[in-house]
Amino acid sequence: MTETQPARSAGTVDPRPIIEVDGITMKFTSKRSETVALDDVSLTVGEGEFVTIAGPSGCGKSTLLRIIAGLARVSAGKVSLYGKPVTGPQRDIGFAFQRSALLEWRGVRKNILLQAEMRGMDKKHAERRVNELIELTGLTGFEKALPHELSGGMQQRVALCRALLHEPRVLLMDEPFGALDALTREHMNIEMNRVWRETGTTIVLVTHSVPEAVYLGSRIVVMSPRPGRIVETLSPGLPAERDYGTTLKDPRFTEAAERVRDLLGATHTTD
Ligand SMILES: Nc1ncnc2c1ncn2[C@@H]1O[C@H](COP(=O)(O)OP(=O)(O)OP(=O)(O)O)[C@@H](O)[C@H]1O
Numbered sequence: 001m002t003e004t005q006p007a008r009s010a011g012t013v014d015p016r017p018i019i020e021v022d023g024i025t026m027k028f029t030s031k032r033s034e035t036v037a038l039d040d041v042s043l044t045v046g047e048g049e050f051v052t053i054a055g056p057s058g059c060g061k062s063t064l065l066r067i068i069a070g071l072a073r074v075s076a077g078k079v080s081l082y083g084k085p086v087t088g089p090q091r092d093i094g095f096a097f098q099r100s101a102l103l104e105w106r107g108v109r110k111n112i113l114l115q116a117e118m119r120g121m122d123k124k125h126a127e128r129r130v131n132e133l134i135e136l137t138g139l140t141g142f143e144k145a146l147p148h149e150l151s152g153g154m155q156q157r158v159a160l161c162r163a164l165l166h167e168p169r170v171l172l173m174d175e176p177f178g179a180l181d182a183l184t185r186e187h188m189n190i191e192m193n194r195v196w197r198e199t200g201t202t203i204v205l206v207t208h209s210v211p212e213a214v215y216l217g218s219r220i221v222v223m224s225p226r227p228g229r230i231v232e233t234l235s236p237g238l239p240a241e242r243d244y245g246t247t248l249k250d251p252r253f254t255e256a257a258e259r260v261r262d263l264l265g266a267t268h269t270t271d
Pocket residue numbers: 028029035036037055056057058059060061062063064226
């Protein structure tokens with residue numbers, strides 16, 4: 001990566017709010033039923049933060065991300081991105097999902113460039129950016145490989161490059177490593193921490209994994225079972241640069257992980 005690295009230290013968050021979720025409620029209504037997916041959820045994410053959201057299945061985590069992205073309309077409350085109300089699909093964000101959704105007939109480079117084609121980006125700029133991202137995510141040498149020739153972790157790296165191609169200030173990730181085996185997931189977590197530090201992107205990541213939530217998050221948001229509410233927010237104060245093995249033994253990590261587990265355990269019992 002050639003660009004200057006933004007200085008970071010955990011806990012010192014730029015006060016400028018980038019995402020503001022203010023008292024949102026989300027109801028899904030059909031002829032037969034009404035589902036309250038989110039109930040009075042408020043969350044502010046500052047520039048450069050890495051917020052992880054953990055919560056039981058069905059508590060509205062994906063719905064919350066979709067609302068921030070402008071892909072779903074709230075029943076009540078307000079959402080702003082970069083200080084402007086979200087009223088429709090947002091272009092200046094990146095989105096990564098559990099399934100990498102790569103085009104099977106396109107190689108790595110061309111899959112990443114799909115983003116540039118969809119946005120009509122300047123070709124030379126996009127080409128330069130792809131080179132940077134391929135290097136950043138360790139995909140050098142695989143530029144022409146087709147998705148089926150890649151491991152699951154590599155496929156997710158390609159999806160990550162695609163989500164970052166247009167240099168979005170905000171990256172939303174919905175359980176992006178959920179389909180990977182445990183070891184590959186750890187590697188992706190280490191990589192994700194580096195990508196965050198090196199790009200300065202504001203990230204919100206939804207996960208079912210407690211270690212992933214605590215290792216990656218500068219702040220960890222824990223939600224209750226449906227209707228989803230925020231039950232607690234933790235800021236363990238770990239340094240931004242985190243060696244995996246050392247971090248997992250750090251008392252700040254272990255205490256936060258235990259607390260998240262307790263909260264999720266406690267919320268599960270009321271399921
Ligand atoms: N389009 C929709 N129409 C009706 N109900 C929906 C819709 N989208 C989500 N829901 C409901 O809203 C609730 C929250 O769903 P959501 O997918 O946001 O949860 P989640 O926390 O991301 O779950 P998981 O962890 O299992 O992915 C669920 O009960 C789901 O059935």
